[in-house]
Amino acid sequence: MSKLTTLFRYIFTPKKFHNRQKIEKIQNRGMKKQIKFVRKNSPFFARHWKGLPDDEWSKFPLIDKSIMMDNLSDLLTVRLDVEEAKVLADNAEKTRDFSPKIGPYSIGYSSGTSGSRGMHFVSEKEQSEWAGFMLARGLDGSIFSKHKIGLILRANSNTFESVGSSRIEFKFYDLMKPLEEIHESILRDKLDILIGPPSVLRYLADVKSPLKVKKLVSAAEVLDEIDRKQIEQHFGQIVHQFYSSTEGEIAATCEHGTLHLNEEIMVIQKQWVDEEKGWYHPIISDFRRKTQPIIRYRLNDILVTSKKPCPCGDARESIEAVMGRQDDIFLIKKIGEEGYEQVIPDFIRRAVMQMHPSITAYCAIQKSADEIEVQLLPEGLENISYEGFDQVWQKMRTKTPKITVADYTFKPSATKLRRIRRDFEL
Known part of the structure; x- marks a missing residue:
């Protein structure tokens, strides 16, 4: 993976946007290029959009996880053996070795909380760009300073292994191991930032962990208010959030702890559940993801849009909460x-x-x-x-x-x- 690409993406990812016009310009330019690329390289989307002009992409028929998985081989913009990829991903789950790839492509499973497991295919270039983007959204301080970042995850990723350097070090803690062992390792490693599921952060608060970090980030699960209060009370700091799914990195918090949508990499449309209350299903169109395109993809999650501007001044749209899933x-x-x-x-x-x-x-x-x-x-x-x-x-x-x-x-x-x-x- 190219550290230069990571650095480039980090530098050119704004910490804040001061007006909507800049965001919309990036989105319009990005989607115009993405639709042309995907129509040319993805047999599934070429069929799915047949007869529809590119400039009407915002009205293209929706897809979801079941449609994606049923058409996965043709949906990809590169020709990969999906059955071989499944064997590789299954073996990684069993051995806990997530480093094997198919050529330059990393493969993995989603957690399957919705009842069916999704798969993700990511190129080395996409990994490099993703790493730079997430460091820009989540790293306090400069990328040129030293940071030790802990990740409590169900599965490790080639991204974290390859983006590490003498200045930025990632530590992976496998959720398959006992919590007491994970806790001991975290304390021993003297982290600057800890990223993990809120259920584990809550466990650390409940056992009165002496852990001292500069930043806590909740990820991979919905952060419930009852957990947020307990975690913040014990550690004496804001619990930040990364809201993500197999289909993309959707939102991250600002310095005030408000979740802002990552509108500089995707367009997020609303399918209203209750417009008056601000509840909606997000329909995401990621214009930076090339190997496995995500366009007009309806998530089962229910989000609550914020009715007031965030004091941080960022023009990216904010949400009050991730309420839960349609399945719930x-x-x-x-x-x-x-x-x-x-x-x-x-x-x-x-x-x-x-x-x-x-x-x-x-x-x-x-x-x-x-x-x-x-x-x-x-x-x-x-x-x-x-x-x-x-x-x-x-x-x-x-x-x-x-x-x-x-x-x-x-x-x-x-x-x-x-x-x-x-x-x-x-």
Whole structure:
């Protein structure tokens, strides 16, 4: 991987944009070039867009994970053996050696939290550019200063291995290992920046870790408010965030902790869930990703747009929260008619937090159409209130499902934490 390319991308990635016009100019230029390149080199997209002019790309038919995986070989802009790639990725998962590649291309799996695993294919040039971009978005201080960055991840990446230098050192901590061992390694390595899932950062706060770092970054899971408060209280600093998926790096926080969309590398359109409340599914079009194009790709995530400007002054659009996934919407039987009402994760989250003022952690799991299990910490809470749930059922005009309080079972690991999830399908 070219460190010169990484440096170039770092230098030319603005810390802030002062007006929307500059962002839109970059996006228009980027998408114009990207559509031409992809139509020429991806057999799938050439078919998918047949008869549609390039300048109407914003209305092109959507794709999602299932469409991408069903057409993966033809979707790529290079001809690679996808079956060989799957064998390589499977072997990497088993051996925990993520260095093998197919030529200049790195391959990996997503975590599969949505029920199906995606795959990503990235060239060495894309890795170099990605590294420079993420360092620009997440590195406090200069790239020419010394930094030791810790990454608590489910899987290591060739990117981190190759971008390291005498000044920037990456340390990988495998989530497949025991948390106590990870904690000891982190303390021993004396990091400047620690990036990891909020469930692990919360574990470090709960065990009163003496860890001292300049910056904490939550990644790979949704940062719930209950975890953010506990982590920030223990470590005495803002918990920053990288909001990313297999399909792209979507947002990162500014110095105030506000998530700003990475609009200089992608266009993010909105498919409204509730426009009045600002809830939407992001439709992403990445104009820098070449090997595995992501254009008009609808994510299952539900984002909450910010209704006020961030005090940092950045013109990149900001979001208040990543509310959860479409898959995590609870389905509750309607009253007086057939069918189910969709209850978004935010309503469930608020109802859970009204159950008791001493709750420090929770998981709400819809087991069936008639039963919800709520796991709470600390255990043994008395005088539990269900009033918050009753208000939701009355407002949504649904039947009242059975709610069972159970022991808290989640342990931070390679399995992602989803505090609110639905475990059944209709």
